[in-house]
Amino acid sequence: MHEMGITQSILSASFDAAKDAGATRITEIRISVGEMTETVDFALQFAFEALTPDTMAEGATLVITKVPARSRCLECHLEYAHDRYQMLCPTCGSMAVELLQGRELKIDSIEADDGEDDTEDGAAKTGAETPDDDSEATKE
Amino acid sequence: MEIDLSKPILDLNERLAEQNRALLDEHGVFVLDLMASPGAGKTSTILATIGALRDRYRIAVIEGDIASKVDAEKVKAHGIPAVQINTGGACHLESDMIKRAIDALPLDELDLIIIENVGNLVCPTDFYLGENAKVMILSVPEGHDKPYKYPGIFQISEAIILNKVDTMPVFDFNEEEFTAEVHTLNPKAPIFRIAATKGEGVAEWAEWLAARIEAAKVAVAEKKAAGAAE
Numbered sequence: 001m002h003e004m005g006i007t008q009s010i011l012s013a014s015f016d017a018a019k020d021a022g023a024t025r026i027t028e029i030r031i032s033v034g035e036m037t038e039t040v041d042f043a044l045q046f047a048f049e050a051l052t053p054d055t056m057a058e059g060a061t062l063v064i065t066k067v068p069a070r071s072r073c074l075e076c077h078l079e080y081a082h083d084r085y086q087m088l089c090p091t092c093g094s095m096a097v098e099l100l101q102g103r104e105l106k107i108d109s110i111e112a113d114d115g116e117d118d119t120e121d122g123a124a125k126t127g128a129e130t131p132d133d134d135s136e137a138t139k140e
Numbered sequence: 141m142e143i144d145l146s147k148p149i150l151d152l153n154e155r156l157a158e159q160n161r162a163l164l165d166e167h168g169v170f171v172l173d174l175m176a177s178p179g180a181g182k183t184s185t186i187l188a189t190i191g192a193l194r195d196r197y198r199i200a201v202i203e204g205d206i207a208s209k210v211d212a213e214k215v216k217a218h219g220i221p222a223v224q225i226n227t228g229g230a231c232h233l234e235s236d237m238i239k240r241a242i243d244a245l246p247l248d249e250l251d252l253i254i255i256e257n258v259g260n261l262v263c264p265t266d267f268y269l270g271e272n273a274k275v276m277i278l279s280v281p282e283g284h285d286k287p288y289k290y291p292g293i294f295q296i297s298e299a300i301i302l303n304k305v306d307t308m309p310v311f312d313f314n315e316e317e318f319t320a321e322v323h324t325l326n327p328k329a330p331i332f333r334i335a336a337t338k339g340e341g342v343a344e345w346a347e348w349l350a351a352r353i354e355a356a357k358v359a360v361a362e363k364k365a366a367g368a369a370e
Contacts, residue, residue: 002232003261009149017143031149038265038292084291088327095327105149105266109142 003043006105007051014110015056023112026057030109034067036084036102041066069102153267156235160242160270165360167247168335170353171255173233173269178259181303183211184336185277186254190220191339192346197227197251197353202241211256221245226346232263235270243347252353261290272356277301284314287321294325298352299332299343306335 010031018026029048041064048062065087072079073089075098080089086098148154164171173305176182183203190199200221202213212224223241225233232254255271257264264274276297278286281304294300297309298310301324308315330348336339 002266005234006149006228006266009152013145013147013149013151017145021143022142023141023143034294036295038262083326084295086286086324087295088324095323097327107145107147107149109144109146111142113141 003039004047004051005045006039007044009027010048010062010107011055011057012053013107017110018056021112024056025115026060026110026112027113028061028063028076029057029107030063030065030111032065032067032104032106032108034102034104035069035106036099039105065105065108067101070100071097072095072100144319147155150267153235156239157268157270160235160238162281163242163361164247164253164270164346165363166265167250168357169247169250169253170356171253171269171271171273172349173255173257173264173271173274174277174298175257175261175264175274176259176279176303177261177282180277180279180282181336182256182259183214185301185303185334186215186219186256187252188336188339188342189346189349190215190218190336192342193252193350194220194268194352198249199252199254200245200250201237202245202253204237204256204257206230207283213252221250227258231258231260232267233257233269234267238269248255261286261293265292273298275299277303278318280307280313281311283311284321287318287325291325294322294329297326297329299345299348300326301332301334303334305333306338306340314354 010029014026014029033041045062045063052058052060058119068081069084069126070079070081071087073092073094075094076092078089078091079100089097174182174186178235186201193199201215203215203222203224205211205224205226206229207226209224215222223244224237225237225241227233238255242253255269274297276293278300280302302318319331322329332341332345332348334345336342
């Protein structure tokens with residue numbers, strides 16, 4: 001159960017990035033998790049729900065993109081996708097293979113705003129008026 | 141607004157691990173991260189490895205446990221410097237803990253540090269500590285089906301030690317199946333069959349480790365030479 005620590009790292013990096021950008025609220029955090037890691041989506045979501053209340057990411061969504069495993073055979077040079085149990089080269093059966101992807105644990109991006117509106121894309125809005133006064137109340 | 145981060149989640153851990161690596165390279169110290177479940181024989185394997193290599197290398201041990209100093213005391217009783225890390229509940233070691241431990245060791249007087257990670261077949265897998273190699277131990281009583289149950293640790297390990305082979309007649313351990321599973325998960329990893337407390341098979345494992353240490357020395361020397369040439 002190391003997902004709690006991983007989630008703390010995700011949040012700490014996200015808070016820093018949001019503050020640097022002058023944002024006060026985070027609505028979405030997008031991460032990539034390789035199929036070959038020992039990190040469990042369910043446990044990440046659980047930790048996320050436990051750690052976000054009373055922070056700038058309260059009510060935010062954690063979006064997890066799984067990165068499938070891919071390897072290359074060092075003998076026949078085939079590149080192939082595989083599950084986490086079968087790394088052997090599927091054509092020549094070679095054991096000399098190298099993993100190309102699948103061990104990722106990466107924060108991709110976050111969606112943040114100044115907490116003033118609920119518009120999906122705050123950046124696209126240039127001084128346009130948004131009569132959206134009840135936005136605060138609609139947020140959980 | 142969308143803010144692009146594109147950085148490792150364990151960025152801080154990885155950066156501290158790189159700092160550990162650089163410091164250890166500077167002092168010419170090889171680090172082995174030894175992982176296994178509780179009771180697999182990590183401490184016995186470390187003591188057997190020390191016995192096999194202490195004439196060739198100056199060794200120290202970093203002991204990671206949730207609590208207690210039992211393991212560090214066992215190692216110190218053999219005249220080997222040991223630092224105990226108590227994680228206080230955390231299921232794995234992280235690079236800041238290793239940093240504090242190596243700061244407490246006389247790096248100039250060492251060639252090899254063996255880290256005994258917290259007994260766990262899952263969490264240590266995802267954390268780079270600045271080690272040169274991760275190696276795992278599975279003990280015979282745990283059963284031959286463990287590679288498929290805990291694939292990650294078998295895949296991240298450069299070598300697999302199968303400990304307590306002397307108990308194989310007592311347990312229903314299918315070695316053929318175990319070997320096939322390991323090779324499917326991690327084709328390149330050698331498997332060393334040992335009985336740490338009896339000394340069986342330890343020499344072969346120790347030779348592999350010694351060769352790995354020598355190879356790392358060459359790599360560090362080449363890197364230094366390349367750096368000096370710039």
